[in-house]
Amino acid sequence: MMRGRSRSSISRSKERANMSFFIFIMFFAVFGVIMVTEFLLLEKHNGPARSRYEELQSWDGKASHEGVTEKQLPAQAPQDAVWQPVAGTRFKFYVYSAYVERRTVAAVRVIGATKTRGADSVFCRIWLPDNRTITLRAKVQTIRENWNLKYSAVYVLCLLSKTGVKPKDTIGATVAVIATADAATPPSNLLTVIDTKPKPGIEGALHVCVKPFHFHYGRSEWLIEWMELNRLLGVSHFYMYNKTMSEQTTCLLNHYREHYGLVTLLPWNLPIISVTEIRTEGQFAAFQDCLYRSMSSAKWLLVVDTDEVLIPRRERTLPALLEGLSASYAPAKVPAAFLFRNAFFYVLWEDDPQAPAKLLTACKTRRWTTPHVLKNRSKYVVRPRHAVELGNHFTWELLPGATSVGVPKDLALLHHYRLNCEFGGMSCVKVPSTVDRTAHQWSEELMKRVTAEKKLLAKACPKIFPA
Template sequence: MRLRARASNRANISFFIFVMFFAVFGVIFITELFLLERPTQPSRSRYEIDVQNWAGGRTERFASMEIEQASPAQTAQDGVWQPVTGTRFRFYVYSAYVERRTVAAVRIIASTKTRGPDAVFCRMWLPNNRTLTLKARVQAIRENWNLKYSAAYVLCLLRDTGVKPQETVGASIAVIASIAPNKPTTNLLLVMDTEPKQGSDAHPKSLHVCVKPFHFSYGRVEWMIEWIELNRMLGVSHFYMYNNTVSDQMGCLLSHYKRRGLITLLPWELPIVSKVKIRTEGMFAAFNDCLYRSMPTAGWLLVIDTDEVVMPRQKRKLTDLLSSLTDTYTLPSKRPAAFLFRNAFFYVPWKDDPESKAPLLTSRKTRRWVKPHALKNRSKYAVRPRQVVELGNHFVWEHAPGANSVGVPVEGALLHHYRLHCEFGGDQCLSVPSIVDRTAHRYTNELWERVKSKVKEIKCLNLHVDRLWVDSAV
């Protein structure tokens, strides 16, 4: 009897477990169906069916439909954030460039959801009045810190269209949500070329600089004059800058250099919350826009912050150093596409150098870490723009086929990082092993004359030479 009772209890328990399993499964199914966020891919629309047929080789119906598309009413723009209408998540586009190296496409700089972005397609109006609808591939730029939104590429693919990449230069292109193909277009970009034009001032030794967007009313005016003039002494001929917000004085200074053709200054009003939803003002979209924007004119592109200077140790100019490094590789096919420079902190709170001959930051702050950081850890780099595909903050994420990066020994150059605050907090940086490095002193005399001249020249700054650095924390 006891054995029968035990068997009966086991059967009841098994049945109860069986029922509970299906009950839990049912609850999960209903929750997924009705309560949770629906997947990013909508049900198949007529448009998607047409795209799939076209991608499979059946193009006649698709192409004839697209030829009849009217030209957009708005004017194509470059370097302005524009929204993609009808998407479930935020989706903005900024600029468009011809891509010839990795795939035949138009490459669009964008910002959107990092994972599971909305499905989109591209519509392009060519200069010869032909209209194309292109399949699009959305790729998050790798360095996104796992935040909800990321800088991204939208690749508008030209495969099977019969259109060559160079034929898209000057075209107008829009990104359109697949779930809202018939809504009015809210973005229109001008397709820019990435190849040097005949007769342009592009030179294989020219050096341009790219920095991340200015924000929080950036206003280190005195340091910015020193930083720009020092980089010019090092061989830099052009700067790419993105303005979210700067102080009035800084706006005056940047406008001065812009009028002289030394700065490309672009607006940067990305409506995604910085550091909460996206990494620091969408800085990786800016870096990669700078990469493609510089391709027609820059031989080298140096990616640094405005508190950093790549200081050659033996050569006087960075351009000479880059040429020397390149020439060490006898075969052109083996020459690196990027050179990485190791970082060393020069903490601004550390005491001034008693041998400083000018109030310049680079002259006063000569104490640095004994041991620089390892490569790819806070390092910065110079690249051949047309030989790389995707930039990160401290290294290149993707090279063009066959290209690579190489680290530069400290004996060749060092990244001087004039850091305002100690990342360890308080006075803990005082205990960091340090040495005095006066490499920057060889530029002091000429640099000081340049800075004083600019202060006198730019009247709207309202600065006085005898007060430089006195009223400023740095």
């Protein structure tokens, strides 16, 4: 009898093990199909960067110019960094910001979100500073990384060919994206056109772009450490987008914005359902806005999440690393983007007994032995002036002739302080790991900075940051 029970128990254990293995394999299979579909369909519909550029040039030559007329600017003031609807379209269509485009084609480039394929045809109406008004047909260009969901981040290109208007003439202009060229139809959105020409004195300036905060983001304790470590590493500005965050995080970021001028914090209330209709909170629209918003003031732009830190392994700062990498190429061959490999430092792994401070980056030093390959979880630093379209783990489009290259892991590594195991449960226990104490180089100074900022926050926000 006991033997029968034992055999039955063994059989059930084997069945559970087989089922777990089957689920594990199916997860990878489904994930693989999604990724392959993403890349294949995106290339099919959008083509490689060069072909998209050539297509745009060709389309630009055929742009429909509807005429130059004198029209009074609408009474309401134009806005920037606010999601506004395009009325009269069949599908959801929203626009957020507008920028001067001089490099690929002569245009006003509008950041928006709408149908991934088969988007509505739209027009641009531009009220120029010299009191002229032009109405012209626009080109809607889908941002490639959208997982084939119904809606996607898009560019709306207001192409200026044959209008006699130069890109510089649109600086400070007001633009509306409209569903009809009928002059009697009032616009449902008005955007200020922002210049993108690099300003003097930005050599070495490194800025950071972060995807929108959501789910009432509230990891304030960690965010202080993350901000201060990035500042130690040479970051001089952060672009952040707020869907929802905790009261404590709001106070924290307002402190950095008001006290140091370090943060550009923008509202992000896109009325398209996240995950089911569009990629996470329309994050790729935020990346493109960040790219063009930083273009005039940053030499380098680092695109990372708030649980990631790019750590140089020989230099003390990231600008020093980037200058060293650039110097290894001939001036005309310097890459426009550098890609860095990702390694998980799981937060649930044990603390380092040699941690020199009570900081997450000091205590969590165990990581994957073998980092991910490039373009899988990697992040990047790009020169905004040479970029056209950003992705999550790599750049989708650079200017013609510009290149991106991977950086060896012995020069720099992306430390990814992940709260949960990659595949759920305790699967991370079986991952080959090693101890990496590179971040300890900054621990002493970092602890001083974090302590000082907490004291300032206790004065600025006494109710939510107690002394």
